[in-house]
Amino acid sequence: MKRRSFEDMNCSVAQALEIVGEWWTLLILRDAFVGIRRFDEFQERLGISRNVLTTRLEALVEHGVLQRVQYSEHPPRDEYRLTNKGRALWTVLHALREWGDEWVVGEDKASIVMLHDDHRSTTELHCSQCGDKVGIRDVRLVPGPGADETTTLPPRVLAQGQAGAPAQAT
Amino acid sequence: MKRRSFEDMNCSVAQALEIVGEWWTLLILRDAFVGIRRFDEFQERLGISRNVLTTRLEALVEHGVLQRVQYSEHPPRDEYRLTNKGRALWTVLHALREWGDEWVVGEDKASIVMLHDDHRSTTELHCSQCGDKVGIRDVRLVPGPGADETTTLPPRVLAQGQAGAPAQAT
Numbered sequence: 605m606k607r608r609s610f611e612d613m614n615c616s617v618a619q620a621l622e623i624v625g626e627w628w629t630l631l632i633l634r635d636a637f638v639g640i641r642r643f644d645e646f647q648e649r650l651g652i653s654r655n656v657l658t659t660r661l662e663a664l665v666e667h668g669v670l671q672r673v674q675y676s677e678h679p680p681r682d683e684y685r686l687t688n689k690g691r692a693l694w695t696v697l698h699a700l701r702e703w704g705d706e707w708v709v710g711e712d713k714a715s716i717v718m719l720h721d722d723h724r725s726t727t728e729l730h731c732s733q734c735g736d737k738v739g740i741r742d743v744r745l746v747p748g749p750g751a752d753e754t755t756t757l758p759p760r761v762l763a764q765g766q767a768g769a770p771a772q773a774t
Numbered sequence: 775m776k777r778r779s780f781e782d783m784n785c786s787v788a789q790a791l792e793i794v795g796e797w798w799t800l801l802i803l804r805d806a807f808v809g810i811r812r813f814d815e816f817q818e819r820l821g822i823s824r825n826v827l828t829t830r831l832e833a834l835v836e837h838g839v840l841q842r843v844q845y846s847e848h849p850p851r852d853e854y855r856l857t858n859k860g861r862a863l864w865t866v867l868h869a870l871r872e873w874g875d876e877w878v879v880g881e882d883k884a885s886i887v888m889l890h891d892d893h894r895s896t897t898e899l900h901c902s903q904c905g906d907k908v909g910i911r912d913v914r915l916v917p918g919p920g921a922d923e924t925t926t927l928p929p930r931v932l933a934q935g936q937a938g939a940p941a942q943a944t
Contacts, residue, residue: 614885616874617804617867623878624870625797634787638915638928649926689877694910695899696873697787699865700794704786707859708793713920715784716927720901720913727908729865729897731890738897740864743890745808750883756819757886758808 614754623667624693628652628660633690634697636670641683669693702726784924793837794863798822798830803860804867806840811853839863872896 613619624630628650635649647657661684664670669690672682698718705714718725731738747755783789794800798820805819817827831854834840839860842852868888875884888895901908917925 615804616871616879616884616886618801618874619878620870620874621797621800625800627791627795630791630795631788634785634926637910638926640928645928649928691910692873692877695869696866698899699869700790701786703862703866704788704790707862708789709786709920714786714918715920715922715925716786716915717918718913719916720906720908721904723901723903725901725903725908725913727899728902729868730900730907731893731895732898733893733895734891736890737900738890738895740807740861743888743895745886746889748884748887750879750885752885755885756804756808758810758815758819 613756614750614752615756618756620696623663623669624696626660626663628656629664630697630700632657632660632664633669633686633693636684636686636690637694637697641685643682643684646684664690698727783926784920784922785926788926790866793833793839794866796830796833798826799834800867800870802827802830802834803839803856803863806854806856806860807864807867811855813852813854816854834860868897 624633631650632646635646640646640649643654643657643661646652646661647654650657652660661670665672665684667689668687670684671687673685675681675683701716705711709715729738730736736742745757747757751757794803801820802816805816810816810819813824813827813831816822816831817824820827822830831840835842835854837859838857840854841857843855845851845853871886875881879885899908900906906912915927917927921927
């Protein structure tokens with residue numbers, strides 16, 4: 605694995621991937637979201653080596669995505685719980701699941717479905733300011749307060765001060 | 775990199791990661807979404823080796839996420855465009871960006887912001903059936919039509935026929 609750090613990229617996607625972009629990390633989180641908390645249970649479900657699992661869990665604790673909590677004093681035993689920062693990653697896991705259901709597995713073969721108020725549910729994105737449903741063609745990306753010469757919008761977009769990218773990306 | 779295939783896992787998250795879970799792949803897609811199409815431009819922006827980039831682009835073409843289109847006959851030159859399957863990954867990139875903005879970089883330091891109808895926008899998830907706003911605590915996961923003994927819901931959830939996981943995952 606080419607293990608270049610993304611921390612220097614002035615981009616929230618890259619910095620998010622710096623934390624959750626490792627193989628296994630998103631699957632560890634997937635399991636955390638269905639209530640898995642203990643090392644042995646993660647290990648058994650993922651079929652992952654104990655060393656790799658230890659490294660991934662420690663990185664997630666270090667980044668504040670999971671917290672280690674002692675659940676037994678004798679013998680001392682810890683479990684891993686999602687923090688608020690970790691729970692906020694639900695949107696990422698959810699988006700991956702919906703994409704996998706629709707484009708890879710097929711919705712009629714989905715092994716897991718989501719219920720909302722007892723009806724089967726999929727989701728759509730709405731603008732939290734105006735409430736309208738939004739898709740890729742309804743929005744554009746522009747330089748934000750932290751933009752600088754390393755910002756990942758292309759120079760032609762930065763020059764225009766707006767991104768026509770979604771329409772271009774035919 | 776521990777390169778175990780996720781294809782055997784009966785889980786849409788794992789199968790989505792089989793396609794987009796590689797280091798770099800999501801950053802290649804991030805760039806595709808802002809209109810980058812050509813090999814040299816990806817290579818320059820990502821600082822990635824040509825070999826790695828070639829492998830990743832070919833995998834994305836093979837999986838139908840990108841399509842290779844000839845844009846010049848003399849000399850022959852191809853570019854890479856998002857397919858419908860690829861464009862559908864926007865929700866994943868978008869969720870990563872919003873999480874990175876909020877929890878890693880800080881919204882006041884975001885290098886890129888999203889505009890919708892000329893107002894700065896963030897998004898929220900709504901149920902596409904009833905229209906209500908939904909968060910992790912409003913939904914539960916249950917076995918779907920493709921569920922079997924390898925389904926990644928924990929046995930206690932499968933036995934109940936419902937997932938209390940979001941509430942448990944304190």
